[in-house]
Amino acid sequence: MALAGWNTNVGVVKAQAARQLDEQSDWDDAWVESGLVFTAENGSALDSDSVSRYWRQAVKKAMLPKVRLHDLRHTHATLALQAGIHPKVVSERLGHATVSITLDTYSHAIPAMQEEAAALIAGLVFATEYNPEGDDLVVESA
Numbered sequence: 001m002a003l004a005g006w007n008t009n010v011g012v013v014k015a016q017a018a019r020q021l022d023e024q025s026d027w028d029d030a031w032v033e034s035g036l037v038f039t040a041e042n043g044s045a046l047d048s049d050s051v052s053r054y055w056r057q058a059v060k061k062a063m064l065p066k067v068r069l070h071d072l073r074h075t076h077a078t079l080a081l082q083a084g085i086h087p088k089v090v091s092e093r094l095g096h097a098t099v100s101i102t103l104d105t106y107s108h109a110i111p112a113m114q115e116e117a118a119a120l121i122a123g124l125v126f127a128t129e130y131n132p133e134g135d136d137l138v139v140e141s142a
Contacts, residue, residue, distance in 0.1 A: 013037060077102065078109040 016037055023041050024031045032043040040046055055069040073094065080090045087110075091102035 074106075077106050081106055081109040082112075084113075 020037075020039065020043070024043060027042050030042060032039075034043050034045055036043075036045055038046060052069055056066075059065075059067060077090055077094055080093070081087065087102055087106075088099045090106070091099040094102060096102050
């Protein structure tokens with residue numbers, strides 16, 4: 001399954017990495033190796049209040065509904081789980097210490113997965129086929 005916008009996202013991160021390399025050479029020994037992708041010019045962490053302020057300004061300028069930057073994290077996790085991305089992968093992307101944190105927080109996003117799992121197991125046990133378009137199981141004739 002391909003993620004929408006994946007190539008665009010990868011391109012943005014690669015362009016940022018190239019900018020960071022240029023800035024790193026400009027700052028030489030004063031460069032701060034933070035391990036972050038998006039940083040101040042010297043490599044140090046961005047000020048969270050400034051990032052939030054810039055975000056609010058961008059949202060307002062784009063005439064979008066008011067949404068906090070942190071809400072995008074929740075949206076990403078919810079959509080990823082609903083798209084069938086394994087909870088362990090989502091957990092790692094969010095930086096959660098354990099997958100149980102992710103599952104406890106976002107279990108509301110995956111109730112349909114329980115139904116699908118039950119239907120798939122029933123299919124194995126009763127030689128039926130899961131029908132995602134309806135509630136019925138299609139029984140294979142022998």
